[in-house]
């Protein structure tokens with residue numbers, strides 16, 4: 001089956017995972033969720049469609065929800081799968097995505113996850129080497145299953161309340177401190193175009209997807225989460241095989 005994979009990634013875990021997956025599947029094109037953001041409709045012609053993205057508080061990032069709302073499938077019965085990268089638990093991501101797809105007359109066929117280093121503010125450095133070293137192995141297990149084209153059913157009998165990340169808002173109070181040097185890196189990586197420069201300093205607006213790309217890619221660690229006591233300073237992380245250019249290319253596709 002020919003396949004399109006849409007990926008969203010702030011620190012490269014999902015980007016790297018999507019690239020390896022595409023190689024293993026063959027006949028697979030890669031598209032970025034961020035590059036679809038400006039379109040009101042996204043026409044998808046391929047029979048197999050994959051979403052590769054992180055888990056945010058047990059659901060998918062807002063830009064991924066937006067894409068799912070805009071996708072128009074031309075295949076009669078597209079085979080749609082979800083592959084999450086996550087730190088500890090996928091939560092109800094599959095149920096939520098299936099529910100959303102069903103509201104659009106589609107369904108999620110298969111979902112899985114690959115554990116990866118955490119990029120949220122909760123994580124401490126130095127505990128993630130194992131998941132990185134097992135990334136390819138865990139992904140191979142997912143591919144083995146996916147190649148059988150399984151069809152799962154997802155129980156959403158319980159109402160799944162919206163999460164803070166299901167719509168744009170800066171509930172963590174992300175802002176740039178005075179140490180900001182006005183380099184503009186954060187304005188370029190922000191998938192929501194939510195950061196501007198004023199008088200040589202970064203200003204972060206309310207259209208935030210809490211992806212933490214700005215936090216992790218700022219060269220002087222000037223981005224903080226002002227509404228989160230005691231955790232303003234955490235470590236910077238990006239996937240070792242993913243460069244700043246790779247992250248930028250998500251918007252430029």
Ligand SMILES: Cc1cc2nc3c(=O)[nH]c(=O)nc-3n(C[C@H](O)[C@H](O)[C@H](O)COP(=O)(O)O)c2cc1C
Nearest residue numbers: 010011012013014054055057058087088089118119
């Ligand atoms: C705002 C936020 C919330 C997160 N919530 C969860 C979570 O609920 N469960 C989990 O296992 N990982 C969680 N994570 C960790 C990410 O899902 C994980 O590190 C992912 O691989 C990051 O992918 P990326 O580098 O492609 O952006 C969260 C990360 C962020 C930034």
Ligand code: SF4
Nearest residue numbers: 180181183184186218
């Ligand atoms: S990346 Fe950091 S230093 Fe550069 S403009 Fe943004 S906050 Fe300021």
Ligand code: SF4
Nearest residue numbers: 190208209211212214
């Ligand atoms: S402001 Fe920062 S955390 Fe919010 S969407 Fe933009 S890059 Fe992500």
